[in-house]
Amino acid sequence: MFLTNYIKDIARATKSLLKGMKLTGYYFTHPKEIVTEQYPEYKAKLSDRFRGEVVMLHTDTNEHRCTGCTACELACPNGTIKIVTKFDVQPDGKKKKALDTFVYHLELCTMCNLCIEACPTDAIKMAQNFEHSVFDRSQLTKILNKQGSRLMEGVE
């Protein structure tokens, strides 16, 4: 009885070890199973909802949709966004609040998406770019509205 159990033990162990070796042996002889994606040459397709950084959308005529309402600045949990406003003088002589600079601190951003949800005019969105490394931290502070851009007609 003892001896049969002993031999059965050895047989079972051998079988399970060979099973494992069969799998690794299969992978070794089939290099096409390799799943590695080589990063700089081959960039993986990111999900549509991947959040890399906040960008402001501009049209071809250098117009954006940001009214400078600071809803995103208030929504941001850790002070990533700082909006500076100015007063435009309109043709009829009235003064109107408008966006001067949209300062975005990428180094503070947690990509939580709250600013995009807060924006009433869909002026900003999340971009897919994730290669943010720089040699100096000051380069991570970005101004999102382009030079000389202005508010799109009809956006209030």
Add this chain to the structure above:
Amino acid sequence: MFSLESITNAVQLWLNASFSPVTALLIQCLIVGILAISLFAVLGLALVYMERKVAAVMQIRLGPNRVGPKGIFQTTADTLKLVMKEGLTPDGADKFLFNLAPFVVMIAAMLILAPIAFAKGFQMWDINIGVLYVSAVSSISVIGILMAGWASNNKYSLLGAMRSGAQIVSYELSVGLSVISIVVLAGSLQMSDIIASQQDGWWLFKGHAPAIIAFIIFIIASTAETNRAPFDLAEAESELTAGFHTEYSGMKFALFFLAEYINIFIVCAIGATLFLGGWMPFHIGNLEAFNHIMDFIPSSLWFMGKTFFLIFVIMWFRWTFPRLRVDQLLSLEWKYLLPVSLFNLLLTTLIAIMGWHF
């Protein structure tokens, strides 16, 4: 046909003709020393690269592929890094033993190289007790490991060293018994005699089932003796950081690392010599034509091919099996391998006495 024997003979003749016998002997020793050290360096680089590639493909990865074509200079770059690193010695360490230990391990690995026949007539020292010498010297390395663990003044190092001691001392028995079964069949302890006895077929095939069982036990036990996974309890990076060489850095660490790979090579070379005929080409009984075709492949290639095949098998083990617990490790040896190999030795002796082998 290419043969290393003719080169060594020519060198010997030229040295004896040009110098006095003593000088010729000294020059020969120097040449052998240089060859052994360069073999170590090349083996270290090649085996580490091979291991990383084999591991990568078995884990469905690519492995090193950036430094040089297919990453072949990766290990050279790693070695350069290690050479340039500072060799730290901890404050509480026993300085003398701490610095001595890597050399003890390395020298033990170097000594076993002596009786190995790399090709026909290409052997450093063909002593009549070659196999006994190998099994005697291979146990010196455990002293180096214990030294390293004790001198490091570190709990994990000491634990790793004690585990290694228990492991090597117990698995040596199985290695010894499976080696003895081939010695029984061949009737000699001398390496060249054992190889010559495999003229008409390797012992793995000639010795029936007992030889195959002995071969399997030899492979398992020698994997344990070289402290490799699944028996790498001495290092056990998830439990003991790096075991006995936790405190080592720079070139002293590199020596331990190199010694591990040299030991794998040596163990596989001995396995190839005893069970697969060393440099002896693949011969089948008296099929003269077939044997003659096999003789056209140089003996050094046969030896290296067999050795690297066994190294590959040991790497295969490492990247397939999980690590054993200490009690599992010891019960595998004392409850399974040792009784089976004792019984197996009895069977082998019966076969040898009755002359049932081919």
